[in-house]
Amino acid sequence: MSESVHRDWDPGLYHKFRGLRLRPAMDLLRAVGPLPEGGVVDLGCGSGAAGPALKALKRPVSGVDLSASMLEKARATGCYDALVQxxxxxxxxxxxxxxxxxxxSLQWVKDHETLLERLAGHLAPGGTLAVQMPHQNNAPSHRLWLTMAHELFPDAIDPESIPGVMLPAEYHHLLSSLGTVTxxxxxxxxxxxxxxxxxPVRRFTEATFARPVLNALSEAEQARLIAAYETVVGSAYPTGANGRVLFPFRRLFFTLTI
Incomplete structure (x- = not known):
């Protein structure tokens, strides 16, 4: 990931919902058309969940991530020809x-206007940049973390540490001059x-979106925030008669082919 998330990731906590997190990756890969000669880069590969599908493209696959613990898990999949921290x-x-x-992965990186143009410049002619990012910040699952943190610990959270994305129309405007955008x-x-x-919504979000919120607090403050979140999240996401919680989660996708 990026240096903006300064503490290492917990692969075990992240993998608790591995199947749900993998489905968008497969949907993104299915949207990729024919590719020119060249390798594949899994940018922000994490623990390598998408590695087997990318390896099936029969090309050299490189994984890039900042987290040493995640890269170790990715290495264990045997799907990557190279791994770069x-x-x-x-x-x-x-x-x-x-x-x-x-x-x-890219929601953890700032300045998308510069970043995406730079990434497009690293593609071979006819190559594709394929991106998926959570677009959930305005949903109760995410908004409650920030609202309650600001109420309990004013000014403790750095807004720049929070993952975020631009509006879809802004991405289209930014990318359409670079190539073909979907x-x-x-x-x-x-x-x-x-x-x-x-x-379960707390457990799902604390492994990703809430990491920089919790990382900014002491252990005692973290416990207080988690307890406060638990008191309200059930109102937005109630447990059904089957003992399960229905959790709508929005994701933004785009491909750019140059």
Whole structure:
């Protein structure tokens, strides 16, 4: 990921909802058309969940991530020809890539106006940049973390540390001059199991979006914020009669082919 998330990721916590997190990656990959000669870069590869699908393209696959613990998990998949520990905000490949695949990673990097133009410049002629990012910041699942943190600990959270994306129309305007753009959103209605270790929406979001919020607090403050979040999140995402929680989650996708 990026240096803006300064503490290492917890692969175990992230993998708790591995299947739900993998589905958007597969939807993104299915939208990629024919590719020129060249390798594939899994930009922000994390633990390598998309590695097997990318390896099936029968091309050299490189993974890039800042997290050492995530890269170790990615290495264990055996799907990558190379793994690079680097900040996505200034990473550059040694040779142009046929596909730069950025699944749920670029929301952690700032200045997308500069970033995306730079990434497009690292593509081989006819290559594709494929991006998927959560577009959930205005939903209760995410907004409650920030609202309650600001109420309990004013000024403790750096707004620049919070992952975010631009409006879809802004991406289209930015990218359309660079090549052929396809852009869409999907809202996934995910059923989460209540396993008795806290509300499942809290468990889902604390592994990703809420990381910089929690990282800015002491352990005692974290416990206080989590307890406060637990008291209200069930109103937005109630547990059904089957003991599961329906959790709508919106994601933004685009591909750019130069």
């Amino acid at each position: 680097a900040d996505l905000s200034d990473w550059a490949p040694e040779v142009p890539a046929a596909l730069i695949f950025a699944n749920a 852009l869409w959103e999907t809202e996934y209605y995910q059923e989460l199991s209540d396993e008795g270790d806290g509300h």
